[in-house]
Amino acid sequence: MYHLKLVGIGTGNHKHLTLKAIDALNSVDAILIPTKGAGKDDLAGLRHEICTQILTTQPKIADFALPIRDESTRDYGQKVNDWHDAIADIWLNTMQATLPQGGTVGFLVWGDPSLYDSTLRIADRLTKTTEVTVEVIPGITSIQTLTAGHAIPLNEINGPVTITTGRQIRDNGFPAGSDTAVVMLDGACSFQHLDPTGIHIYWTAYAGMENEIRRSGPLAEVQADIIDTRAAARAAHGWCMDIYLLRRTAE
Incomplete structure (x- = not known):
């Protein structure tokens, strides 16, 4: 029997952890940490x-290698489902090797487990096939860190907000019915596919970390700088986590 604690850890800054998150991680028997290979060890x-910063107990800590996702042109949803199946198998094997008699296992989840993260979907696979229970401890999201860093509200007065992905922006444009769109999981600066007229962008990379980068302004004026800055940051670190908010403005 395994009890999984999926702990939202914010955006890489240990000061973003809630007291409940710290208590949860100090209560587990083991913590599993994924590795993504060369260039992404950060x-x-x-x-x-x-x-190191928050543990006062001594749970076992086990690293495990994430499988590489199929990047062929076949159906995207099926590729992701197959990838999640493979990760679930690795989770179970790692838990059994680390805690053969069962126990409580902690996972440190970027931001919050509910928002554009697959940890809950992977855990759900295990609850259907093995004796596994799941507990979620919420965390600060990159959206909160983005808006705090730029000192802006998430929404306009009485205005809706759409949270979406770069793929959706690229394929379908600015979300209909919203003045504000928060864009996550965009590795290709998909705002380039929009007509920039009347759009303001607030962009943050490495939100909440020591090397956080912020840019903002009319999309037409700052998009080239954002593209260059992102490329330089990715070259320097081997990876770049970024997020941005697009807001339609009155012209």
């Missing part, structure tokens, strides 16, 4: 650093 390193 992500695993940040999780290890957070453990």
Whole structure:
């Protein structure tokens, strides 16, 4: 029997953890940390650093390698489902190797487990096939860090907000019915596909981390700088997590 604690850890800054998150991580028997291979070790390193900063107990800490997702042209949804199946198998194997008799296992989840993260979907696979229960501890999201860093409200007065992905912006344009769109999971600066007229952008990379970068302004004026800045940051670190908010403005 395994009890999984999926703990939202904010955006890489150990000061973003809630007291409940700290208590949860100090209560587990083991913590599993994913690694993504050469050039992306910073992500695993940040999780290890957070453990060093907040743990007062001594749970076992086990690294596991994430499988590589199929990037062929076949159906995107099926590719992701197959990838999640493979990750679930690795989770179970790692838990059984680390805690053969069962126990409580912690996962450090970027931001919050409910928002554009697959941890809950992977955990759900295990609850259907093995004796696994799940508990979620919410965390600060990159959306909160974005708006705080730029000192802006998320929504206009009585205005709707759409949270979407770069793929949707690229394929379908600015979301209909919203004055504000928050765009996540965009590795290609998909705002380039929009008519920039009347759109203001607030862009943040490495939200909440020491190397956080922010840019804002009319999309037509700042998009080239954002593209260049993102490319330079990715070259320097081997990865770049970024998020941006697009707001329609009165012209």
